[in-house]
Amino acid sequence: MELDLDWVRTAQANTSAIERRAATLPGRRSVKKDYQAAWLCKAISCIDLTTLAGDDTAGRVQRLCAKARQPVRADLLQALGMQGLTVGAVCVYHDMIAPAVEALKGSGIPVAAVSTGFPAGLSPFHLRVAEIEESVKAGAHEIDIVISRRHVLTGDWQALYDEMKTFRAACGDAHVKAILATGELGSLRNVARASLICMMAGADFIKTSTGKESVNATLPVSLVMIRAIRDYYDRTGYRVGYKPAGGISKAKDSLVYLSLIKEELGNRWLQPDLFRFGASSLLGDIERQLEHHVTGAYSASYRHPMG
Template identity: 60%
Template structure:
């Protein structure tokens, strides 16, 4: 159940439609079948996912559907800044953030400039991320490092530190579109950077692994990493998220097996 509450339930496909987003909103508001929730004695917890995550042009659609089902309390996260490559002019990247916030996004997942990172131009990376944070206004900002494109663990650590220093509320492993996404060795480097930053500044920064996390066992492994390295505060949605589109399906599947002693047929679990 803890996995459910920290998932950023995501749809980031080229063929996303209003119907996809509507289904996503319904699943986020009721991630687990009511009979399973009742059997587990958790009816009073009002479990939802941590957020939903969509493209900027779907933010207004998501806001409309969440309002229609009385689930406006679920945060809307939007990718921005030329996701996933970030290869657009800075002016356009900043305007995309402002548009998403104006449409109702309360969280923005930005991508860093990997070109500048690979060239060792960390000042430009810092300056851009700082401007992105300013463009977010009151919205929380998650900085996507795209670790599969940074080349070395040293670059992953430097990128983590630069993004935190520039004001990122979260650091995130990947867009989910790279060849290497959320893997534990990289996650450990980023989590240690968060720990070092906390020790130096007293500021708590969240962490979001994303890409390739598809089953409940993987989700629990990431939760264990957070608990062991950063403590109980980092297993809650305000400081930890998992970016995933299919993880929730397996979590619900495993809960069904726990309650009924068998796995559900595909048609017995709602699509997300």
């Protein structure tokens, strides 16, 4: 849609109220036994299983893709009646797209690639656009782009809109996730406004963080972004997805985020096409919890390697 600056400027954030609401979630929302196992299986289906390390190799990515195809031991899935469960996607750097596409062939699991000078987004603009095009050409079905934080910090909303719109066009048929790097935006009000701008410019998802900032996904930030999504849907009828990333490593944390999505956006947003976790170690902890549910015993975390 066209840039609506009047709408953007009316977006505000009551920080104390947001933090108070977020603080109540972990204590008030708890599910146990079979219900907890079902919710944890739902969380697995929404994970973007990620490796974004400087020492990534084709072998590591292939092992990660094998985990994406079989995220939980087969006997546990059979006991839970969840055969065929897979993660939502595998997220890698551009150079690792080819081995990921090959390893996931026939699985239906999409490959997501980080792009546009990830994580800082400070490379020349034409190279950032070219990187998107190269990743799509290499077989990535989803592109995670990073916005220029300076546009938000200086209030240059037109520049942010134009940048995001160009990235959206470069993605073609691939889904685009806009990473806001919320820990570097200065305020919750900036988070709300940047969320709206990216949605107006065509983002299919808005995402909290690269996972490389000092502060990544938090519940207050998530509440602001989710309500921006809800406001956007109420006004336009268009559903935009949400992806918290960075710092979500425990099964109990995933349950809190899922409950927040259910309460604020409804069940439709609990599907992988509209909600993802950006995580790697989260899957290991969920698998441990599911094993405890089935067998009554906890296993050591080293028995659940990711790659």
